[in-house]
Amino acid sequence: EILMTQSPATLSVSPGERATLSCRASQGVNHNVAWYQLRPGLAPRLLIYSASTRATGIPARFSGRGSGTEFTLTISSLQSEDFAVYYCQQYDNWPRRTFGQGTKVEIK
Amino acid sequence: EVQLLESGGGLVQPGGSLRLSCAASGFAFGTYAMGWVRLSPGKGLEWVSAISDSGGDTYYADSVKGRFTVSRDNSKNTLYLQMNSLRAEDTASYYCAKGFSYAEEWGQGTLITVSS
Numbered sequence: 179e180i181l182m183t184q185s186p187a188t189l190s191v192s193p194g195e196r197a198t199l200s201c202r203a204s205q206g207v208n209h210n211v212a213w214y215q216l217r218p219g220l221a222p223r224l225l226i227y228s229a230s231t232r233a234t235g236i237p238a239r240f241s242g243r244g245s246g247t248e249f250t251l252t253i254s255s256l257q258s259e260d261f262a263v264y265y266c267q268q269y270d271n272w273p274r275r276t277f278g279q280g281t282k283v284e285i286k
Numbered sequence: 287e288v289q290l291l292e293s294g295g296g297l298v299q300p301g302g303s304l305r306l307s308c309a310a311s312g313f314a315f316g317t318y319a320m321g322w323v324r325l326s327p328g329k330g331l332e333w334v335s336a337i338s339d340s341g342g343d344t345y346y347a348d349s350v351k352g353r354f355t356v357s358r359d360n361s362k363n364t365l366y367l368q369m370n371s372l373r374a375e376d377t378a379s380y381y382c383a384k385g386f387s388y389a390e391e392w393g394q395g396t397l398i399t400v401s402s
Binding site: 210212214216219220221222223224227233265267269272273275276277278279280 | 290325330331332333336345381387388389390391392393394395
């Protein structure tokens with residue numbers, strides 16, 4: 179099983195600031211990484227797939243990059259609705275898709 | 287607009303059974319692979335099960351293999367998850383997800399609590 183390790187577990191950021199979230203795979207997964215946003219009471223939302231492609235309707239302040247084993251999600255200027263938990267997921271080892279343990283982005 | 291609406295969650299005793307349903311609308315259901323993903327406080331997100339567009343191919347996480355069965359009725363635009371021999375560690379919010387490799391769309395989830 180490919181392990182996905184996210185860091186940090188919690189990120190405290192002020193509104194308007196930049197947030198950078200990391201995700202490391204235990205073995206190479208090419209560009210086969212997706213990022214999701216989970217907020218209480220709402221359906222989870224796909225943000226990024228193929229490591230760097232924004233999903234439909236996702237604002238440009240969300241960007242992803244990386245390949246192989248190192249991936250990042252950057253939120254360029256945090257809005258109030260961006261305070262949430264973010265998960266990465268690899269799908270290179272399909273069908274054994276695995277998620278990271280999540281990074282909580284909280285208001286500083 | 288894509289909508290995925292789960293139902294069937296609730297409180298069940300260990301060893302019991304539940305059947306989840308996911309009513310889909312807003313897209314050509316029969317042309318997409320679908321799956322179930324769960325979120326639990328202890329284990330985070332886990333891709334529990336998946337099924338091909340035709341229903342001919344299925345996938346199960348090792349943690350549920352032999353206990354859970356995924357199926358679909360493309361004439362009713364509905365996805366199902368039959369869960370048997372439930373355990374405390376199956377306690378989680380279960381989400382219906384549209385997609386083959388990653389979850390393009392998610393439902394709002396249904397909570398399952400396995401407890402005596």
